[in-house]
Amino acid sequence: MPIRPATWADLSAISSLCAGSFQDDELFGEMMHPLRKEYPVDFEQYFVRRNRVNWWDYTHVWYVATTTDIVDGKEQEVVAGIAEWELQGTVSTKLAWWDPRNSLKPTMSLLNRLSLFCFPNRAANPDPLKRDPFYASFPFFHHHWQGERANSVYLDLLAVHPKYQGRGLAKELVQWGLDKADAAGVCASVIASESGYGLYKRMGFTTEVGRCTEGEGNPLGELKSGAILFKDYKKGSDKSNNTNEEDKN
Secondary structure (H helix, E strand, O other): OOEEEOOHHHHHHHHHHHHHHOOOOHHHHHHOOOOOOOOHHHHHHHHHHHHHHHHOOOOEEEEEEEEEEEEOOEEEEEEEEEEEEEEEHHHOOOOOOOOHHHHHHHHHHHHHHHHHHHOOOOOOOOOHHHHOOHHHHHHHOHHHOOHHHHOEEEEEEEEEOHHHOOOOHHHHHHHHHHHHHHHHOOEEEEEEOOOOHHHHHHOOOOEEEEEOOOOOOOOOOOOOOOEEEEEOOOOOOOOOOOOOOOOOO
16 A cells, blocks of 8 residues: 655544554553543544644654545545654754744644643543653653664554554554664664554564653553664664564554
């Protein structure tokens, strides 16, 4: 299936795909949104808000896998998979301080807060630390991205719609980031889910440095997943040959 850069017009489909793919995920689903099945629209709206903020962060790069399918009786292109990569350190895309686009992410964050005030997320965990654990958990594991590893192509999000799994889409979406890292001469990194762990290992993320769940008081501590994996840059290294498997980060 074709892999291409995502567009703003894809964001609605991307958010819907995320909601469908992460229903049984222990982080986005079980921990952060225990009432997602009672309030599926609220669960999807979480991804709408998350994704439109990250879209305007110019260190993030989005790719989608597309296919043709019958929708409402007509054949059309559909988004079947998505990968969101964060370019860290020397490989990041940065805007000049005076560029007006710098205001877009904080503006979108403000709109999200207003939206949540008017329409609270009923699917979310009532515990604030479990509803949004990322900032509170970050100090427990960010030290792994130091030295040469501070320059990294980091896989922030990977999802393939259940209907299109088993076609090698996850592998293709991950390979883009590996190629980007090799071209830039930096490592690739990911925090793996249980379902994604095997795929990442086969694709060359062979250096496991710890888990994002470690540390007393870490709000992610109850998760079973969270292995921090690196594919360190090696000059002249070959691309990985792997069998097809569909997973989500």
